[in-house]
Amino acid sequence: MPRTPIPVTQITRAGVAAPTETNGDPANNHTVQNNGRVVLLVRNSGSTTARTVTLRLPGSVDGQSVTPRTVSVPQSASRYIGPFPTDSYGSTLQVDVDNAELKLIALAI
Structure with a gap:
């Protein structure tokens, strides 16, 4: 099956509402559109x-x-991870999780 996409929330000076978490999918894993x-x-x-x-x-x-x-x-606990330079990670970031207990949010700054 294809990887489960994680939506990216763009942070703005006006502010944005906290996005909904994506449940970890250890069977299919995830992708994130990456702008660096x-x-x-x-x-x-x-x-x-x-x-x-x-x-x-x-x-x-x-x-x-x-x-x-x-x-x-x-x-x-939680961890903020990134940013991910496109020359190393590509424009589509592949994210694998080892358990559904992991919840993910992608933010673009």
């Missing part, structure tokens, strides 16, 4: 263990896949 100024807010809604979000980097170096970047989100 995107920040992810990842919340671990679980209260028992840390969870991991993985950011995939497209392309290869000398024919070898680039190792994805992983971020641990402690139990009942």
Whole structure:
């Protein structure tokens, strides 16, 4: 199945309402349209263990896949992650989650 898109909320000087979280989908994972100024807010809604979000980097170096970047989100905590330069992460960011307890919001600054 295709990856589940996470909508991007553009931050403005006038202010915006807090966006609705996207539930983590560990079976299909996610994509985010990336303009190089995107920040992810990842919340671990679980209260028992840390969870991991993985950011995939497209392309290869000398024919070898680039190792994805992983971020641990402690139990009942949140992490802001980003921005993601398009020359490294591409215009479509691939985000993998290890559990549905992770909730995601994408913000563009």
